[in-house]
Amino acid sequence: MLHIPQLLKPDELELIDSLLNESAFLDGSKTASMAAKAVKNNLQIDRQDQDTLPRIQAIFDEALRASPLFQIYSMPAQIVPFLLSKYEIGMAYGWHVDSPFMGQPPIRTDLAMTVFLSGPDAYEGGELVIQGPQGVTAFKAGKGDAVVYPCQYLHCVNPVLSGQRCVAVSWIQSQVKDIGHRQILFDLNQVHGSLYQRDPNAPEANLLLQAHSNLLRMWAGS
């Protein structure tokens, strides 16, 4: 999983805040499928909304395009339009896995993403808790931060005890389907980045980039 600090800039957050204030929120369990419906208790902006959602989506499109960390980690092929959710006092989303296909037309959900639109001081409880191979991690990230995690992982949102928690969530089909392949490519990319920073002409930086590119060609498109 990956924490991206400050995916959104302060002026983008300000605009999103004002758009959210104008929007009507509906019962969020309507957009959950099967088992998730029973454990989902939050509010969401209507998917059919033609006013607010497209404007917020445009901000996210640009922010994701401009984030090297997001691009390197997720290698997106397709991204589901963002859902805007609000958790008020007592609301929560119990342990669940996300559907393997989402969106219209459906895409394969390799990665899930939460963008935090409320700062950690705006609510108590409400942590995004993810059960990864190394154990459980609870995220309560800064306003404008994002967390991206593989859809293989069970996760939940703890009950909000005070205040309110606004987030935007989406799902990504990666160019690289396999979670282990993605991790190797991400690690190689990080090492290449630091070698390149030390010396852009270092032959080993080129060799590493060559190995990364060749692996990406080998593993992409699955």
Ligand SMILES: O=C(O)CCC(=O)C(=O)O
């Ligand atoms: O609110 C969140 O951070 C995650 C929500 C979630 O798990 C979902 O919508 O499937």
Ligand SMILES: [Fe+2]
């Ligand atoms: Fe989920």
